[in-house]
Amino acid sequence: MTSETILLVGRDTRNAREVLEEHADRLDRRAVADDVGVATYGSEPVRELRGTFARLSAETVYAVPMCAAHTHDTTGAIPAALSYVPGDVRYCEPVGGSPAVTEVIAERAGERLPAAEDVSLVLVGFGSSSKPYHRQTTDYHAARLREQSGYGEVLTCYLLQNPAVECVRYNATGARSVAVPLFLSRTEATERRIPERLELARGGVAYADPFGTHPRITDAVHAEVEKQRALAADGSAPAASFEARLTRTRRPVATDGDGGRR
Incomplete structure (x- = not known):
């Protein structure tokens, strides 16, 4: 054994x-x-x-x-x-939920759009209509990134609860935005649902990779x-x-x- x-x-x-x-x-x-x-x-x-x-x-x-x-x-x-x-x-x-994930989010965002005062960082979580865990985790990383990163603002949104993914483009005040999906690997949500709701084809929003490896x-x-x-x-x-x-x-x-x- x-x-x-x-x-x-x-x-x-x-x-x-x-x-x-x-x-x-x-x-x-x-x-x-x-x-x-x-x-x-x-x-x-x-x-x-x-x-x-x-x-x-x-x-x-x-x-x-x-x-x-x-x-x-x-x-x-x-x-x-x-x-x-x-x-x-x-x-x-x-x-x-690890503090190390805050660093991963910042790095994934920076790969697409470096931190600047006129850039909004958007954290996209899956969310839940009945359980608080996704909101708690997303809010935790958002609070740390507001303190530690150079982005002008850090916003949160979700697929299954408010604030909804499709609204965040209109809530962001930065001239440009970068969205990071809070997912470990690629899923149907990261490949189709989130990009569609962010209306990535319109431009103005960069889209980062999941945490991956x-x-x-x-x-x-x-x-x-x-x-x-x-x-x-x-x-x-x-x-x-x-x-x-x-x-x-x-x-x-x-x-x-x-x-x-x-």
């Missing part, structure tokens, strides 16, 4: 597997754990991942959601799927694993975290396609 495995978990979007494997390779070269793996799913985490999770042989598995913020999947189906892991599961926070995302994963190790060493602290409660309480149900644990 190996002692520790890091498992990068994400939805299988257009280049997600490639992106996650690059981060996994970097972590493996750093010898952060005995093993580093990738697990992707299409639409049903429990049905698609339970076999992979049941075969994990590590005593401790650090499961890292590779997304900007918690979603219905990361608060429900993924923790339920993790109940199939034989060893001790330490469920981590989504990688998009940026090395600071690898650093963010590494830092989250080290944080979980420190919490475990504290003894009582890990059980109190939101993610730990999720793995204790979520179990497969009939709507997952499976009504019971292995």
